Every structure is written in C-alpha cells, then in structure tokens.
Amino acid sequence: MGIMDGEKSTIMTLIDRYAVFGHPIRHSKSPRIHRLFAEQTGQALEYTAVEVPSELFQTAVAMFFAEGGKGLNCTVPLKELAWRYADRKTERAQLSKAVNTLALQPDGSLLGDNTDGIGLVTDLLANHAIVLSDIRILILGAGGASRGIIAPILEQSPQTLVIANRTVDKAVQLAAEFHDKGPITGCGYDALENRQFDLILNATSASLSGQLPPLPGGLLAAGGNCYDLAYGNEPTAFVRWGLENHAVKSLDGLGMLVEQAAEAFFIWRGVRPQTRPVIELLNSERQA
The missing domain is CATH 3.40.50.10860 (Leucine Dehydrogenase, chain A, domain 1)
Incomplete structure (x- = not known):
C-alpha cells in the first residue's frame, strides 16, 4: 500500500x-x-x-x-x-x-x-403558517401513518381530533390509546356526514393510486386546509380533492419528508439544517 x-x-x-x-x-x-x-x-x-x-x-x-x-x-x-x-x-x-x-x-x-409527527407539525406550522391550536382536525385512516402523527398533533392543543377509518373499530381503538393526550375520537366515514373540519389530513395510501375514501360534501370548513402525507411528482387524488373543495391550501407530504429527515439529521449529528432551501429545490425540480 x-x-x-x-x-x-x-x-x-x-x-x-x-x-x-x-x-x-x-x-x-x-x-x-x-x-x-x-x-x-x-x-x-x-x-x-x-x-x-x-x-x-x-x-x-x-x-x-x-x-x-x-x-x-x-x-x-x-x-x-x-x-x-x-x-x-x-x-x-x-x-x-x-x-x-x-x-x-x-x-x-x-x-x-x-420523526414523522414532528416533521408534519413543523411543515404545517413553520413552512405553511397553518395553526393547529383550537381547530377541528380530521385524520383519514387508522394505520401506522396515522399513529405516528397523533401525539405531536395533540400537543398543539386542537379543539378536537377525529380519526375516520373504513373499519370503525380500528379508528375507535386507536383513538382510545391516545385519550389521555387530548380531545380525540374515532369513527367510520359515514359518521362524517354533516360535520366540518378546519384541517383534513390524509394518512391513507389510497390517493397514490388515484382513490379516495368516501368523503361527504361540505366536510371542509370555509377557510380550511388539506394535507396529504403522501407525495408525488403530480398532485395526489386527495390534493386535487382539496382544491376542488376550495381549500385555502391543499398540500402534499414533500415538506414533511424533508422536515422529518432534518429531525433525524439533528438526532445523529447535533446540527439542525435549514430545510426551506431543500424543499424549494425539490419542489422546483418536480415542477420542471
């Protein structure tokens, strides 16, 4: 050598x-x-x-x-x-x-x-100025993606947090696990009729394949926002649903991806990177 x-x-x-x-x-x-x-x-x-x-x-x-x-x-x-x-x-x-x-x-x-939950909350608060305190929040889906974001959302003191799922028992059981963390309930999609929410989060994988849960009309309150935890080069089915239902902002999860990565980077290296330039770069590339 x-x-x-x-x-x-x-x-x-x-x-x-x-x-x-x-x-x-x-x-x-x-x-x-x-x-x-x-x-x-x-x-x-x-x-x-x-x-x-x-x-x-x-x-x-x-x-x-x-x-x-x-x-x-x-x-x-x-x-x-x-x-x-x-x-x-x-x-x-x-x-x-x-x-x-x-x-x-x-x-x-x-x-x-x-770091998924803190990544989502940071993207909503810091990058999009969407306040989570004292608002009505709906999470679609009761799987692993939902479980990872519930506690950080409840820490922001929403007025209420509802988990809706095709299998009602799964939503109710998941909500029960977090009942001591804040105002949370679980239900089926049919129970969303005549209810309104200020922020709707899609934690199902359905919209990547162009599908959506059965969502009633009028579900999104005036001035409300939508956020899909999934992301792609094209708007997901849920992002399109949000726009069609007059969301002020209808976003996908690219910012969450970068923010959860930044939290992991901080855990490993003790240094917190600036996320906005990275988000802007990735956004510009997929819009090119």
Whole structure:
C-alpha cells in the first residue's frame, strides 16, 4: 500500500455512514436530502439507500452497525420491525409503535425514534403558517401513518381530533390509546356526514393510486386546509380533492419528508439544517 492509499483509507474511515432501509427503496429522496444537509452544514458523511425486505431486516441492521454504521432511517414496511429491534425508544416512538430513525449510542445500544409527527407539525406550522391550536382536525385512516402523527398533533392543543377509518373499530381503538393526550375520537366515514373540519389530513395510501375514501360534501370548513402525507411528482387524488373543495391550501407530504429527515439529521449529528432551501429545490425540480 502506498502513502496515498493509506491516506485515502484514513479519510474513508473518518466519514460516518448512514442509510435508509426499505422495500421498495429505489425512488427514495432521502439520500439526496441528507447529502444536501451535509453539504449545507459541513458534515462529512455518507448516506445510501438499501433495498431490505422484511425477512432480512434484523440481519441487515446488525451487519450495518457491525461494519461501523452510525444511524439508519427505516421506511415502509420496516418501521414496526425497527421499533421492536431498538434497545431504547423515545416517548414519541413508544407511542407510535413505529421507529423510522435508529441512532447508535456511545454505549453501543440503539436508540429508536419516530420523526414523522414532528416533521408534519413543523411543515404545517413553520413552512405553511397553518395553526393547529383550537381547530377541528380530521385524520383519514387508522394505520401506522396515522399513529405516528397523533401525539405531536395533540400537543398543539386542537379543539378536537377525529380519526375516520373504513373499519370503525380500528379508528375507535386507536383513538382510545391516545385519550389521555387530548380531545380525540374515532369513527367510520359515514359518521362524517354533516360535520366540518378546519384541517383534513390524509394518512391513507389510497390517493397514490388515484382513490379516495368516501368523503361527504361540505366536510371542509370555509377557510380550511388539506394535507396529504403522501407525495408525488403530480398532485395526489386527495390534493386535487382539496382544491376542488376550495381549500385555502391543499398540500402534499414533500415538506414533511424533508422536515422529518432534518429531525433525524439533528438526532445523529447535533446540527439542525435549514430545510426551506431543500424543499424549494425539490419542489422546483418536480415542477420542471
């Protein structure tokens, strides 16, 4: 090995390694987002996307950290597996029963966190000036995506939070788990008739395939807003529904994606990146 090879080897060992695991993962924007954060903050790190099916999750995580990895993001369908794998969990991860961020601790243990909810709330408050306190909020869907955002929303003191789902019992049960955190109830879609909400959040995956839950007319109050946790290069079916129903703002989840990534970056690096330039860049690229 020459001197230059030795120097290159030393430099490589100084670069901390991070990754996102998921299945499928090839369209993930996370590597780009974290590289932009690293450039902006002067952090030396590597961040890659790795295709990991559920049955290989434990082996892949163990190998990643054994080979010097510092932190992982986990996306669908691995968040519940990551929750079980983490040695310790933050309160928000414990409540959500899902982990999207694993951070290696100084003692070698893995801390599990869920940054989805804070990512959503930050996008709504900081980027879109949508106030959540003392308003009527509706979440469509009672799956894992909903569970991850409930506690951070209730922390903002809404007037009421309703979870609507095709399977009524699932919505009622999920609401019951958070009853001590604020004014929350669960119901079926038919119970939304003659009710109005100031903010409607779509936490189902239906709109990506062009479908919507059965939503009654007049559901969105005058001056209300809509937000789809999913995102795409084209407006989702729910974003279009919001516009058709005269939402002041009808948004998708690209900002949430960047904000939850920024929270993970802060957990790992202790540095909080500026998100707005990254959101603006990604928005301009998909509108080109």
